[in-house]
Amino acid sequence: LLQPSLLLPLVAKLAAHAPLSDADRDAILSLPHEIVEIEAGRYLFREGDRATNCNVVLSGFACTHKLLPDGSRQILAVHMKGDGIDLQNALMILMDHNAQALTALEVAVIPAQAIGELMNGRPSVARTLWIETLIHASIQREWTVNLGRRDARTRIAHLLCELGIRQEAAGLADRDRYVLPLTQEQLADATGLTAVHVNCVLKGLAADGLITRERRSLNMQDWHRMADSGQFAPDYLLPAQNDIPTQPSSWA
Amino acid sequence: LLQPSLLLPLVAKLAAHAPLSDADRDAILSLPHEIVEIEAGRYLFREGDRATNCNVVLSGFACTHKLLPDGSRQILAVHMKGDGIDLQNALMILMDHNAQALTALEVAVIPAQAIGELMNGRPSVARTLWIETLIHASIQREWTVNLGRRDARTRIAHLLCELGIRQEAAGLADRDRYVLPLTQEQLADATGLTAVHVNCVLKGLAADGLITRERRSLNMQDWHRMADSGQFAPDYLLPAQNDIPTQPSSWA
DNA sequence: CGTAACTTTGATTAGTATCAAAAATGGTGG
DNA sequence: CCACCATTTTTGATACTAATCAAAGTTACG
8 A cells, every 4th residue: 555645745744844854755655554535524533542543634624622521622723734633643552632524534544653663763754753743732832822811803813824824834725815624613612612702703803804705715805914813923833943963973 | 060860850750651761761861951940930931032951840830831912921831840841942943932930940951952862862762752742732732621611610620630630740749739839820821810710719619618728738628529620530641652662673 | 405504693691801909928127 | 026018819899701592594515
């Protein structure tokens, strides 16, 4: 089942965040993997599942979330083309959250063991994958701020800006013009609000001329004003990284 | 400035989460470092600072947080004995958040470069440090849920349980009996509430016989009932990890 | 074309914020 | 050891954001 070219979105994303040698690139492309197509709404894995594989998004959108005793749900992250949904599975044994397809989805499923071994053999690949999880951690921190200290309107605007920038970076759309991968109920679950209130806020943003909508597609009239409304500063999405030589020097 | 024994809290925490060979242990203990004492309230670093060092807590408590345009603050994490505050600095260049001492604090400051080189030379150490950041990521996800989908009382109870379990794991106190390292205003900044409301909630928890307080010390009357009130399941604090052999096998 | 999922609307309620000020605590220097 | 000051905690009154409940439209899909 070796179809290296299908892992290109992963390599592209990794290369965007850290330099990647040809050898590393080839090693990643040669990882054993299987392509799986998943319909919208289906679970990729559930809390408590054993972590035997890593999933990489090839097309479509997925989210990770946790369910609470009362049945409410908190979406923790949205994943798109090139994103690893659970790269941490190379090291962890159990899933502490669920993953679900938001749209029709195509993922590459890579055995966690293969990634673990590749990291052991190639410190530079390990570093690159680590950087990838650090960027996700940075996004997670920003979501924490969003939920903790921003009001509904600012929260929604912030999320809409983030989705725009990330889709643009993944080559899927323009930052100010894209198809919303989330329903209003899912937007609510991502922002800690109710679907009804999300609807009000979207209506309000439209009334103020910040966005227009038709069908699921979203249009920002003025990116700058929108970013202002969402207190959005994209720095956290593209952190620069140290370039420590892979070959040890002084420590030995 | 080689005083290896002072990094023991870090090694103890790492060893608690993943097996650590004697050689790895010694390599970590031999990292160059400087001990710094910091008074309560002082900043360790600020958003935008260059990430040249990694800080490890030896005693006392610290937090990381972000400040918003309106002056409000969201605490992102609480760090205690043995915790790395910013291990990710081995790979990242810029801080995207602030770190501040919550109490009188003692930290070991390790050059980021030294950690980066150690990780390159010893994949098993890299793996261990990565696991550490993955656990912090797991805590961050739980905080996201806390802020997004739990009401004030549940949020506070959850945080109090987490602080108990982590202090117990660090050998600082019993899970149900410890000195709160946060003021009520800081609790508010960690839970996305106001100090006034935190006070109400604490009063309520006390009225229901769940906790008693005198001075800053907190006493849980019934751990189980308290964990229930906070929807607290400690799994996320102690995830198990895969044990992939450090020596490459099949991939080469 | 029919049905299920999603969006929109309106009325009411609940939870938490805001503002203001008093009481308690903790640390400091005399 | 006490008096003083700054910080923290507590109390109360009021305002507002967002939740809840219910139902009608609308869209997307098979």
